[in-house]
Amino acid sequence: MPRRPLVVGVVAGVAGLVLAMGGVALAAGPGSAGAGTLAATAGCGRAPTLTSGSHTISSGGQNRSYILRIPDNYDNNHPYRLIFGFHWNGGNSPDVLIVDNPVISTLAQAGALTAADETGLDTSASAPNLLGAGRLDGKAYGVPIGANTLALWYNKDLLGRAGVDVASIRDWPSLTAALAKVKGAGKKGITFSAIGTEEGSFQFLPWFWGSGAQLTALDSPRAVSALTLWKDWLTRGYAPNSVITNTQTTSWQEFAAGDYAFAENGTWQQANAEKLDFAYGIIPVPGSAGGTAPAPTGGEFVSVPVQRDTGRYDVSRKLVACLTNPDNLLTTDTTLSYVAPVAAVQQKQVAADPGLKVWVDAVNAAKGRTGDNLGTRYPRISEQLWTAVQGALSGAKSPQAALTAAQGAAAAAR
Template sequence: MRRKSVALVMAAATVLSLMAGSGVTALADEETVELTMWGGWAGDQIGQLEKQLEGFNNSQDKIHVTYMAQDSMEQKLLTAIASDEVPDIVLWDRFNTSVYAPKGALMALDDYVEKDSIDLDQFYEPAVDELRSGDNLYGIPLTVDTRIIFYNKDLLEEAGVDPVSITDWNSLEEAAVKLTKWDGNVLEQSGFSMKDVGLFNNWIAQAGGQMIDDTTNPPTTAFNSEAGLTVLEYWNKLLNEDKVYQLGFEDGLGGDGFKAGKVAMTFNGPWVLEQYKEAGLNFGVIGQPKGPSGDMHAMMGGFGLAIPNKAKHADEAWEFIKWWTTQPENGVEFCKISGNMPANKAAAEDPYFADDDVFEVFTEAYTYAGIRSKVLGYSDVEGLALIPQLQKYVAGEISAEEALANAQSQGDSILAEAAQQ
C-alpha cells in the first residue's frame, strides 16, 4: 500500500509538472474568488455601483465582486461579525469610523498599506484622517463631497445679481434679498434656502468657532459661544427681517425648491448634479462664502472602502480596494457613472473635472474643507441635542441663547457618557 501511494503521488506530481510546462494552470488556480460588498447605497445608485464593479470584474479573472445593498448596514455588520458571516468589503461612510472601529467592526489596513507602499498623500488628507481611529487606519478614501452654493442663472440674471459678487455673508444676504419675491403674505420665490439647520456646523466654522472642544477630558461642546450666537443672529436676520425664506416653503415643492425653480440659491452637493441636469435647470455654482472674520470653510464628507473584521478573503478585498482607489482612471470613471467625486487627488485633477466649471468649484472647496469631529458621541450631539434646539429656535419657540444653552447641557452629557464606554 505504501509503495502504491508513493507511486500515485509521483504520478500526480509529473502531471502537474507537465500542465505547468504546457501553460495549463491547475484547477485550484483557475477558481475565481467571489467577494461580497455591502453598502447603504440603494435605488439608482445600485446600478451605478454594479457598472463600476463590472469594470473591475472584467479587468481580471481571479476575483469577482457582487454588491448587496443593506439597510442599517453598520449595525448589521456588528451582528454579522458575531456570527462569522461577514461580507468581504464595505462601502463605508467615513464619518462612522470613530464609532464602529473601536467596536471591532473593521480590520486595520496599516500592514497592507506598508506592504504595498501605498502613498496616502495621494488622497485628500481630511478624508484619510476620517478613516483613522486611534493609531490605525481602517479604510481607503473613495469619494469626497461637500456643499457649495448652487444658483439659478436665469433668476440671478433677471434680478441683476452677478454671482461673482457673492463672496461673503454680507453679499450673500444682499443677493438673497434681491432674489426674493412676495405677493402680499405669500412667498413666491425664495432668494436663499434655509431649510437645513443641520448645516450649523459649517456656518459656525465660517464664524470662527468650533463644535467641540477636544482638549478637555472628557471632550465638551463649544458651540455655545460668540461664534454660535453670530450664526443664529445671521439666520434670524435672513428669516425674520429680510424674509428671504419661509419655513416649510419647500415642502410643497417636492422638498427641493431649487429644483422646482422657486429657490434662487441653495447649499447642495455633487450628488444632485444629474438630477438638476435632468430637470433642465440652468444653474451655476460658487464656493462657500467667507464669514464675518474672513474665514472660509466647508464640511467634507464621503465614503471609503473598508474590510470588515473577520473577512474571509481580506487579501482579495485589498486588491479590489487598490484597483478602485489608487488608479486615478477608475475614480474618474466612477464619477462619470455616478457624479461622485474621487478622493484621489490625481483623479480630481483629470481634465474631466478641471475643464468643468461646476467640478472645478467643488475641487477648490476640498482644499479648505474639514471633517466633522471624531470624538465619541459627536453624531448624537448633533442629532439629538443641537438640531432639535435649532429647529425650535428658527420656529420662534425659544431664543438663540436658550437654544445653544439647552444643546450644550444635553451635548455635554452625551459626550461624558460616551467617554465612559
C-alpha cells in the same frame, strides 16, 4: 449627503447589502448610531451576564458564531443602543466593506474594522481632509473612494433681474445684501434644509464651521452668530418657513420651480440641474468674513473588517487597491457624481467637465463630520445641533438659548 446604503459588503467583486457588520452584534454607547431618546429595557440595572468576545448560538440546526463587543465604560444603569448585523451569505464576512464615512468611527471603536497600517492599505494618495473622516485616535480605517459636499446653487436669470452681481458675494454680509435685493425685486431669496434630522445638521455645518465655531462648543459666540444668521433670514423673509421641514430634496424642488435665487445643495443634484429651465451657476458657501466655508463631506470609504483568518488581509488589500486605482476611481466617481479623493483624478474630472471645478474646490475645503477626533461623539452632538436649529428657527427659543441647551445636553450625554 450619502444616498446609498450605509454598509455594502464586497466578496470577490460581488456586492451584498448588510445592516451593520456581518456576524457581529456590536453594543455601542448611546447616540452612536441614529437619533432619538433611548428607552430603558428590563435588563437595565441588572448585572451583565454577557461578556465581550466570540460566542455561539444554534440557528437552523447549525452552530453559528457571533462577536459581542461591550463598551469599556459600560454602565448597567444606563441605556445603550445596540448595533446588530446578520451573518453573511455562506457564513463568512466579506473581504472589504464600503461604508458611509460617518459610520467608520462607530465600527472602528467597536473593534469591527482593521486599521490601514495593520493591513497595509496605501492611503498616501488620498486628500488628508477626506481621509480624516475615516480616522479615529490617529489611525485611518479605510480609503475614501469619493466625496460629495454642499455649495450654493444660484438662478442666473433671477439674480440678473434683481441687479445682483454674484461675484460680489464673498461673505455673509454681501450674501445677505444680495438676498435683500432679490426680495426687493419681488422674488424669493434662499432655500435650504433645516429639518430635525442629520440632514439639518449637514446643511447647517457650513455656516457653523464658516463662523469659526467648533462642535465641542455648540454655544460659543461664533456658533450663535451662525444660527442668528439663519434666524434673521427667516425673520426678514429672505428664506421661507418651509426650511424647518424641508429635506434636501424638497428644498431643491423649491429652487427648481424658479422662484428662489439660491439653494444650498450638493453635487448629487448635477443631473437634476441639467433639467432646469433657467440658467444656473454654483458658488462655494462663503465664510462669515470671507473665503470658502468648510462644508461637511459625504461619500464612502473602502474598509477592511476584522477577520479571524488574518491571511485574508492580503486579498483585502488587493481588492482595495483595485477599487481605488485611478482608472476605476474616475469611472466610479463620475457615475456617482462624486469628487475623487485623489488630486490626479480630480484634475481628470475637471478636464472632462470644467464645471466641476467649483465642486473640487468645495471638496478640498470640506471636512469630515467625525473629524477632530470626535468619532462616536458626533451623532449625539449632531442631534443636539439640529434640535437647537429647530428651536431657534421655529421661534421656540433664541439662538443663544437653543445652543446653550444643546451644549448642556451634548456634554451630559455619554
